[in-house]
Amino acid sequence: MPFALYMLGLAVFAQGTSEFMLSGLGPDIAADLDVSLSAAGALTSAFAVGMVIGAPVMALIGRRWPRRTALLGFLLTFLLVHAVGALTGSFAVLLVTRVVGALANAGFxxxxLVAAVGMVGPDAKGRATSVLLGGVTLACVAGVPGGALLGQFWGWRSAFWAVALVSVPAVLAILRSVPGGASAPAGAGVRxxxxxxxxxxxxxxxxxxxLVNGATFCTFTYLSPVITEVTGFPGNWVPALLALFGAGSFIGVTVAGRFADARPVPFLVAGAVALLAGWVLFALTAGNPVAAVVLVLVQGALSFGVGSALIAQALYAATGAPTLSGGFATAALNVxxxxxxxxxxxxLAAGLGHRSPPWVSALLVALALAVGAVALRKRQSPSGNATLCNSPQVNSATQRRG
Structure with a gap:
């Protein structure tokens, strides 16, 4: 894999840390800026909305610029708004920086994603995608707990400065290593x-x-009450178990990058079935500490393994949208x-108990399996034009059958 690809992964690590770190900094921000805890929680919502809206919009804007210019513009904007966020004493300004930072993150x-697959061979999109998404998983392992620790010792502003600082090497690497060619190939129109x-x-x-990412973040978001209220772990175990989930996620994207390119359909089917079984098992055995610890690791690996393989397959399928495919893949993840x-x-609000998030995750994966089964059935029919996977290996096999 090219060195520049790993530097893009470093930038994604900084951005993933920024997206998730407020879960441990909300009370300190609320106290320092004299707002309610629910108002501080709006900072997370604002970032999420900015990511969903920003991904396709920023991809449209970025396609007009050379790829290196687009990456630098988005990353420098992301870096600067974190510096402003670290300096401001106004909650309104901080809220605006979160929205702008999310837009820049989405655009980057x-x-x-498009730049990464362009740096590798036509049959290695899964590996390239796994390197980028590996930055998100490392944010869960190290970035989020690290941000919480910085907040405890030096205040929440230090976590914002740390995110800006980690972005600097990626800026320098993009300047030196990323090709400066146009984002949009000749003849590639928006329509x-x-x-x-x-x-x-x-x-x-x-x-x-x-659907798979929804299942992942459903339980990840409410993992703390599950493991404290159901499993019975003390609260100080929460950061370690969140990091364990992140470690499993990193394992998952690494494995997906090595195997999903060659045999995408068997990998996705087996992974999704195992993921469904794991969420059901987690819901049933969450009261057992050993089972909970094991399943936190396993479900992290399966969730991100299947999820990153699906994003790679979206990039394989979007050959007619070489500049916008990354934006819509990003939007899908954030939806x-x-x-x-x-x-x-x-x-939880309906009173279904603290085991309900894993059950909801299982339901979302079951829905994904049902949709995938219908798509595969249509693909196998003579007139079907919906297909689950579109890697070079699948296409060549289809041509041989034809």
Whole structure:
């Protein structure tokens, strides 16, 4: 893998840390800026909304610029708004920086996904995607707990400065290593790309990615009450178990990057079935400390393994949208990240108990399996034009059968 790809992963690590770190900094921000805890929670919601809206919009804007210019522009904006956030004494200004930072994050990830697959061979998109998403998983392992520790010792502002500082090496590496070619290939028009994004196989793959990611973040968001109220762990175990989930996630994206390119359909089917079984088992055995610890690791690996493989398959399927595919893949991930926790919150508010988030996660994965089964059935029918996977290996096998 090219060195520049790992530097893009470093930038994604900083951005992932920023997205998730407020879960441990909210009370300190509320106290320092004299706002309610629920108001401080709006900072997380603002970031999520900015990611969903920003991914396709920023991809459209970024396609007009050379790829290196787009990546630098988004990353420098992200860096600067974190510096402003660390300095401000106004909650309103901090809220604006979160929205702008999310827009920059979404634009960077959208362009980075396309740039990453352009740096590797046509049959290595899964590995390239896994390197980028590995930055998100490392944020869960090290970035989020690290941000919480910085907040405890030096205040919440130090975590914002740390995110800005980690972004600096990526800025320098992009300047030196990322090719400066145009983002949009010659002849690639916006209307043509938007038409390609309506193809059934791509829509199905993005829907599956959103459902799996929704399942992931449903339980991840409410993991703390599950392991304290159901499993019985003390609260000081929460950071360690969140980091364990992140460690499993890193393992998952690494494995997916090595195997999902060659045999995507068996990998995704087996992974999704195992993921469904794992969420059901977690819901049933959450009261057992040993089972809970093991399943936190395993479900982290399965969730991100299947999720990253689906995003890679979306990029394989979006050959007609070379500059916008990354934006829509990013949006799909963040739709899931918003819908999943909302569904888990509704289950908790309905009085279904602290085991309900894993059950909701299981339901979302079951829905993904049902959608995938219908898509595969259509793919196998003579007139079907919806397909789950579109890697070079799958295409060549289809041609041999034809």
């Amino acid at each position: 990830l959208a362009v980075a 043509g790309e938007l038409r390609s994004l309506r193809e059934p196989r791509l829509v199905v793959t993005l829907l599956l990615g959103a 899931g990240a918003a819908v999943g926790p909302a569904a888990g919150g509704l289950a």
